[in-house]
Amino acid sequence: MALAFALVAGIGLPCGYFGLQYSNQVKHVEITAQLKAQGLTAQVTANPELWVYQLQRVEELLLRYPPPLVDDLAIIRDAAGNPLITVGVPPHAPVLVRSSPVYDSGRMVAQVEITHSYREVVYGTLVAGLLGFALGALVYATLLVLPLRVLRRMSVALEAEQAALRAHEDRFRTLFDRASDGIIILSPVGKLVAVNESFARMHGYSVKEMLNVSLKDLDVSEPLGLTRERLQSGYSGESLFFEVEHYHKDGHVFRLEVSTSLIVSDGETLIQAFHRDITARKRAEQENIRQLDELRRWQALMLGREDRNMELKREVNELLRRLGEPIRYPSQEGEGEP
Structure with missing residues (x-):
């Protein structure tokens, strides 16, 4: 029994650390690529023939929200995969690469590729392996004498890992909540799964109130059938870009520019939609x-x-x-x- 606990501690700790940290790196690099692709989609839609020559604006777009991760390289590639512009320097190996397509009228015209080093995760895994080995040896030694003390130490280590994971999730939740554009996450049936503060504020609601409001009640002129049609297009993998008019809580109407993309969270396929108030424009x-x-x-x-x-x-x-x-x-x- 003591040997079994020692092996679990020696192998499970580095494996668990690597799995958690690597999945978080992949998830956030994917989100970064998707968000930058959304911004580039807006520029492509506005200038479908000229955007490829406006490389300075494209570079500015890559440097704006969301802020780049540490040691990452952003590349805009055309539909054939040829690089158009590169921002940043090649990160240290090992690296992970994720890309998100840019569409114009349903046709992929480019893709945003983010390359990010996860060397720190490897180093952390090595450290976790050493810690796991030491912990395993300690478990093996102490379980023979003081099993309760060993269990207590393992419980403390697990709580620390969980606290670090929660802090990591809270940090990225802050980026979602503080975005200047209104962002919503939709389920396959069109139900609001999550909304940020900007989306709720532009409609005159609190976030809690907004989650109880249906999109069809906000839409001025789009019938339910067209909303379903857009959802079906979104879940087929197509990035959408369109304009709608929404009702404010006080009854006035304002116009929004909407762009959507498909995301996967915890194994569930969802639609992420960005909303920008363009009434003044x-x-x-x-x-x-x-x-x-x-x-x-x-x-x-x-x-x-x-x-x-x-x-x-x-x-x-x-x-x-x-x-x-x-x-x-x-x-x-x-x-x-x-």
């Missing part, structure tokens, strides 16, 4: 259109007046010619003739 666009139309009408009016003025001058010249008088506007002679 749409208002500015409408004002620009109004001013442009007004300018066009003014230009047409001025051109009409100028044409009429030239026509009157030619009529005066013709009348003077018939009366045998010198013409008054020589510059108009010959103008308007084929």
Whole structure:
């Protein structure tokens, strides 16, 4: 029995440490690639033909939210896999690589590739292995004499591991809650699984209230059938980008820009959707259109007046010619003739 406990401690501790830390690294590198791909999707949608030449803006996008992990390399590749832009330096081996596609009208046009070193995880595993070996030896020695003391030490070590894991999860939960864009997580049936503070605030609700609100009650003009259609497209792996109008809690309507992607959490497939309030931007666009139309009408009016003025001058010249008088506007002679 003592030997069995010693083997569990010596092997289980490094294996468990590596499994937890590596899965967390993979998960957060995937999230980073997805978030950066979402931002690039918005730029591609806005400039589908020119974005590939706007490398400075793409580089700025890679450097913005979410902040890069330590020792990571971000690469934008085109649909053929050729690198377009690279930010960062190659990390130390061993590395893990995750990528997220960038779509334009359902067609993959690029992908964001994140390369991250998990050397620290390997070092930590080696340390955990040494600790596990030492702990195993200690367990084997002490279980023969003081089994209760050994059990107490193992319990303390397990609680410390759990506390570290909770702290790690809390740190990344903070990134979700403090994002400037509204973020929601949807289940396969369209139920809100999680919302961040920004999404709730832009709708006038608290996070707790928001979880009890249905998306179809927020949507102004989209019928339930179209919402289901979008969910089906999202769960097929397609990244969506569209605009909707939502009701605020106080009843007013505001416009949102929405982008979605497929994520997997604890073995469950979910949809992650980013929402950005574009009411002010749409208002500015409408004002620009109004001013442009007004300018066009003014230009047409001025051109009409100028044409009429030239026509009157030619009529005066013709009348003077018939009366045998010198013409008054020589510059108009010959103008308007084929």
